[in-house]
Amino acid sequence: MKNKQLTIIKIGGNVIDNSENLHQFLLDFTALPGDKILVHGGGKIATELGESLGIEAKMVEGRRITDIETLRIVTMVYAGLINKNMVAQLQAKGSNAIGLSGADGNVIKAKKRPVSTKTYGPEAGPMAGAVIDYGFVGDLDENSVSSSTLDSLLKAGLVPVLCAITHDGNTQLLNTNADTIASSVAVAMSGLYETHLVYCFEKKGVLKDVNDNTSVVREIKADEFEGLKADGTVQGGMIPKLHNAFEAIKKGVSAVYIGKADELAELANGTFGTKMLK
Ligand SMILES: Nc1ncnc2c1ncn2[C@@H]1O[C@H](COP(=O)(O)OP(=O)(O)O)[C@@H](O)[C@H]1O
Numbered sequence: 001m002k003n004k005q006l007t008i009i010k011i012g013g014n015v016i017d018n019s020e021n022l023h024q025f026l027l028d029f030t031a032l033p034g035d036k037i038l039v040h041g042g043g044k045i046a047t048e049l050g051e052s053l054g055i056e057a058k059m060v061e062g063r064r065i066t067d068i069e070t071l072r073i074v075t076m077v078y079a080g081l082i083n084k085n086m087v088a089q090l091q092a093k094g095s096n097a098i099g100l101s102g103a104d105g106n107v108i109k110a111k112k113r114p115v116s117t118k119t120y121g122p123e124a125g126p127m128a129g130a131v132i133d134y135g136f137v138g139d140l141d142e143n144s145v146s147s148s149t150l151d152s153l154l155k156a157g158l159v160p161v162l163c164a165i166t167h168d169g170n171t172q173l174l175n176t177n178a179d180t181i182a183s184s185v186a187v188a189m190s191g192l193y194e195t196h197l198v199y200c201f202e203k204k205g206v207l208k209d210v211n212d213n214t215s216v217v218r219e220i221k222a223d224e225f226e227g228l229k230a231d232g233t234v235q236g237g238m239i240p241k242l243h244n245a246f247e248a249i250k251k252g253v254s255a256v257y258i259g260k261a262d263e264l265a266e267l268a269n270g271t272f273g274t275k276m277l278k
């Protein structure tokens with residue numbers, strides 16, 4: 001029985017883009033007791049910067065097609081602008097944060113996603129039926145995350161802040177979805193700690209009606225996921241998020257929650273968002 005608890009919190013791009021919400025979230029994150037790791041996205045900001053440079057974002061099944069120009073943009077935005085601002089804000093709030101990409105300390109090594117030979121269904125929109133080359137997108141496996149390096153940082157009293165940039169160990173940086181990073185980090189760390197994984201975004205949880213913030217589903221069991229997809233309750237970015245959440249539970253993470261970033265303080269009294277169950 002592991003008695004030390006570790007909380008892995010992922011914060012999405014829609015919250016990062018709102019300075020008031022981000023400020024409140026970082027205050028609550030700092031106040032959270034115990035060891036913790038922050039994983040951040042920033043897809044919305046990368047899309048906006050790309051557009052201002054004349055590069056249009058292409059997403060398929062929640063993943064960004066990452067050509068060489070896009071890789072430059074996401075590296076600048078995730079590993080630079082967002083990661084360093086987040087660390088500076090956490091430092092000002094009294095959290096001894098250290099910002100890392102997957103290449104730093106070799107904390108996350110990924111494999112470039114091979115060109116897909118499968119054809120995609122109607123959910124892929126205009127890409128339906130196409131063979132997909134995601135470009136410089138990195139996939140993770142059970143050996144990707146260096147739990148010992150992250151553990152050393154935690155033991156030194158530091159709070160790791162991880163962005164969505166990984167590497168292949170052979171000079172190539174890769175773009176990995178931040179929800180996937182959070183799930184893989186939580187699974188890897190569950191060998192050492194009792195781990196809790198918390199996905200924070202702009203809504204109050206998984207909603208029965210995506211436009212009604214009062215319709216939070218309090219608990220979802222793994223075997224209910226397919227039904228929620230099939231009846232259209234969960235769509236878009238929520239599908240890979242829930243997939244990552246249930247993968248984490250299956251592979252040893254003790255608890256997974258999805259909820260609103262500025263309600264993180266409610267974790268302590270068990271009323272935060274949606275809880276995923278086995
Ligand atoms: N049932 C649902 N409940 C809440 N959000 C949902 C639901 N179905 C689809 N969504 C969409 O999923 C989005 C979250 O996914 P995503 O944008 O990938 O998150 P993040 O900002 O954390 O990266 C929400 O903004 C919402 O539009």
Ligand SMILES: CC(=O)N[C@@H](CCC(=O)OP(=O)(O)O)C(=O)O
Nearest residue numbers: 013041042043063064164177178
């Ligand atoms: C491969 C891939 O899709 N990577 C993501 C990484 C950022 C991310 O996940 O950001 P959010 O959490 O804000 O969506 C992307 O570039 O959009």
